[in-house]
Amino acid sequence: MDLSREKSSTPDYTGVPAKEYTLDIPRIPSVELPLKVSGSQESVTRAIEMCGGLVKVKRALNAHKDTPEGLELYLNNDKNENGTSNFFNEHPIIGKLVPQRDESIVMKLSLPKGTLEACGGNLQKSIASVPSNRVKIVPVGIVNNTIRFREMSDFQMRLDNVPSANEFNESVGSLDWKSVRNYVQSIPDEDSRPFENINNLIIDRTSKIPSSDFQLPPPPRFSMVNIPFLYKFRGNPYATKSSSGESTVRGTYLKNYQQLVHIFDENARIPTAAHPLLQKDYQKAEESGVYPGSNKDSKFYEKLEECLKILTEAFAKRPIWVKRHIDGLVSQDLHGTLKIALSLVSYRFTKGPWRNTYIKFGIDPRSSPEYAKFQTEYFKIEGKLQKSPLAAKNMPDPPAKFYETDTLGDIDSRFRFDGTQIPWYLMLQIDLLIYEPNIAEVYSKAIFLAKPTELTGWFHELDLTKIRKIVKYELGCLVQGNSQFSEYKLKFFKNMLYTKESMIDKEKHLDPDGDTEMAESERSSEARGETNENGEDKEGEEEVEDDDDDDDDDNGVEAGEVDDAVMEQDEEDMTYDDYETQPKRQGLPQNLQEDNSLDPAFDITNAGFAQIVSQVAQRDPETAAKLRKELDGFVLQCDLSNSS
Template sequence: MSHSPSPAPMLDGKKLAESHPMDIPHITAVELPLHVKNVNRAINALGGKKRISESINHGEPLELRLRNDPFHHPIQALTSNNERVLLKVTMSKKTIQKDEDGKLLLRELIKMNDADPSTPKTRIQPIAIIDKTFRFRAMADFQVITKNSPMVQQFNENVRHPKNFKSVANYVAQHGDMNGYMDLNSEYFKNKDHDLPPPPILSPIRFPFDYNYKMNRATTTIMDKQSGQKKVVSTKTALKLHTKIIDHTATPPSQPAPNLIQNREMIEKEQHQLPSLHPNSMLLKCIEWLETMFEIKPFWIRKHLMDLAPKEYQKYIKLALPYVTYIYRSGPWRFCNIKLGIDPRSDSKYWKYQSEYFRVLGVRNSSDPNSSSIKRITPPSLEHTLSPDFSQSENKLELAQNLFFDGTNLPTAVTYQVGDILDLDISSTIESHIKDMGKDFLRKTWDVQDGWLNATTMEVIRKIVRYKLKQLVNEEPIDQNKIYKIINAPREEAFASRTSKVGTTKSNDKNNIDNIKTDANIEGEGEEDEEEDEEEDEEDEELVRNEEEEEAELEGDEVHDMTLTEEMISRGEAPYGGTSGAMADRMVDGMNVDKTEEDEGDVDDVISRLNNLNGDAAQKIKHLVKIIKQDDIDYMNE
């Protein structure tokens, strides 16, 4: 249906453009990066009319394939929903023939046509509204020609275009050998044939860009005098700190590294000749200041020292600490700088200095610890350690409050010493446990995970801090009922354990079953805590490695993955210390699966069908099912 344009209106004696009705169809356009001569071939390159229709109506991806190859990497189309008007421009062929090279713009052709009195005027008419456009503007991916690949040609001939069923069966028989799969034979999994079909994509970069290479500012290019070749060298030399980093089983050092002792003796001899602001002079003053701090308190977190130190000493603390302290690589006092000669494993009084690290996203960037508006406090570990004649900030050592965890404000640090945690729930819990447990509050021998504190107290502290930190980061309220459950969970667990042992009647049996379920829930919570503790340990290892990189290359910890093998199944073992039967029972309970005769029939039916294909595999699966049901005890004991 055609619509004639309305007469052009006049404005101040000037003729305006004609107006056209927009009651026209809505269509979809496909912009091809091709000079299309054969429309049918262009449609086939897009996957055919059906594929184009699915892309328009159902949002399926539209791909442009320039080669008839199933392993060809097509160009993905980008979709634009911006509306445009499709115009039909009618002009004389005489004008069009003048543009032989096709270089003139449409606007220039219209002017040329209208300027020629021998040609009719150009007619412009809107015929459709384009409400969706598919554009192919991405770069084509790297292509792999597969015509010289025997494996690909066999696959195309026997699987994609088979002549008969026999050719498919022969191909599967040659490539479908499953011997060695069930018993995890390493020979079966060796990759000996590298003639494989190409991957779905080779380059993820879809659009071109300028690399704009810039040389590292910390490097320079020099000429090797011997070989005459250019090589890149670093302009910065890493400073070796000679920090004493020991394992939790090693004997703590009593003095710094020999290099540091010699360097200090040299500085002390020259200090009278050096200016007061000379780096060596400032380093010596910082060492003496640190010695004073570690006389007051033998365990410090470096971030606390940075906050406490005078400004002129702050950039020397990292260099001065190895003269006064050592560091544990792991254990309950990791991340603490410990005074040389002090062994925290020798006395249980050092439990207050144990450090705990909590990895919570959003804590580190919460605020600036050096801001003047932040309140400063004296932490509990310093309240009773200062002598009356000590002069530091008016006889007080005050640190930024946001370096400590108080349970109400978001801190800027994630490492806390147990004795300096200001949270009232934690401090009251510690006091309550000291009163209730008596001598059992502290261990007789220290533990690598919990130090001198008992496991129950440490578990409560970690859970409360972790929960409150997450709530503060997410700006959500803290549920005191949750805190109450965390604090009283050990008591409820002990009560449930005692209750499960009482009674022989049927009612008592029912209670025992409920208690067993309660114990299972508690065990599940413990597993979650162990996973979170493992995450913390991984982060701890990373932070300690950052410290170690400053002075030497250290060997990384080996991580051994535990795999459930057939040998372990036959022994009744499972990863993480359980039995395969118990593990399977927990899996079934967790999925709320009800065992019925119908289910057992289904399993038997599957095994019988599998037996027709592979008798050995069927027999192994049959034994495995019996192990899970705990029926085949003889097989487990073999």
């Protein structure tokens, strides 16, 4: 063991080897008490008694680390003449064994007598002040087991002179059944005694109220938790503290009084003007030319007026904005006034389809479907996908904190999604999505609800699901450098009939007798007596169509909406190679996928195996004959995944 000392704090002992010591020394358990314990025998004995005695301390130290048993520390163990505690609500602090604690070494340091006192109690200076041959450091033990107290100590109330509390302690506190029964029987049906002095109490902060006037027992615990709550408090960065301890705020820390609407139902009140306190500050600024709390030299008021002019024009053109889009309209020197300017012209919803947007005062987006196009949808690309080399090349750099829009007075074109580029920001309003033709088609056919909902706004859930599916699929392809989307897959998304396949109404497949109509492959399986992998008849298994296999595969892109967890199934990750071979996985020939001139009456979402093969035969008779020969019908999804 190397016990050489640091050169920075000790004389230079270059060339002097450190003495080696064996660690074949006693292992010592320890208890870290939240108490000030001196080295005197009386102090140590007192600390052990507060923990219940030496037997309980040994038992706790020998307990297994996984057992809930701990060491109880009573901060107050004063007993009255009856042997009961004077504290009505006394309870201990529990100490636990430290799990997986590293062993620590106890060192014995010997110095010449009087050295420590001469150096003012500073051990480091004491060691440095004496020659090396006068200092002796020897390891005497290894601490390998520790009990540590981390619970809070709670408030406790002393009730020595309260008759009702003493009666309770002497009966219930004694755990003697006879005393408890006598105590309960002595209480009348309508006992006024606990309240007899309350009406006569005079609250005078200058004098103490006798404890005998307080007849009600305090709660058993004042704190609801054992472990302190981590508030993660951070001081105001603009605040400075003087030598006298007085705190002052400097800089441009100005309250913006942004108005927020926290409910979405009809009881929500839509603000029509700025907060009264903000109006008051603005009025003072108009009168004096200096905004309250700012310096005249900073010209904050002049910049605020210029920023307000820009925002007034922007909200006249577009009543609902995302702040990241507004940043490009305001120059860098005006950004310090932007939050206050926004509070003077707009309010915000904290929930619902227009959350994270700034809405012009007096505009209620729930009042008309014309505001449906301003609803927000948030998408995110899976972290694993973002780390791939392809993603680094294809994903755009995020916009700078201060940037200038490339479209005068409007949203920067790099925020729009048109199917050819990944937007700067993946919180997208609906009208920024309709630049993509397939989404525009879904939007044009959407029939709005009679009343907006908190989850989907004015849209039906199915229409939003279609839009989300298209965006997620195309984003996943673009991030991997694939801009050749599957027309067949996009057509499937646009013609979806249900938000989830499990919602398909099976009643429409019932025959006249009320039985579920079997698919052609199921009939053949029943005739052959086939069973599934569990040994059960295949008659009861659900049919899974081949073309729906990749229905929920969205290339690792997720929508950050609250209702996505309900609407969408778990998605599997896909690699770039999966997209390269995607047409081959659809179960249809390449030429048929690229040609959409199928029979208008043919609906792929409801077609059976025979119907699909007949459509294939129109373009590729050889492949159709091969399918009829080698396949009995649709393949179960579980079998398909196992075979691949």
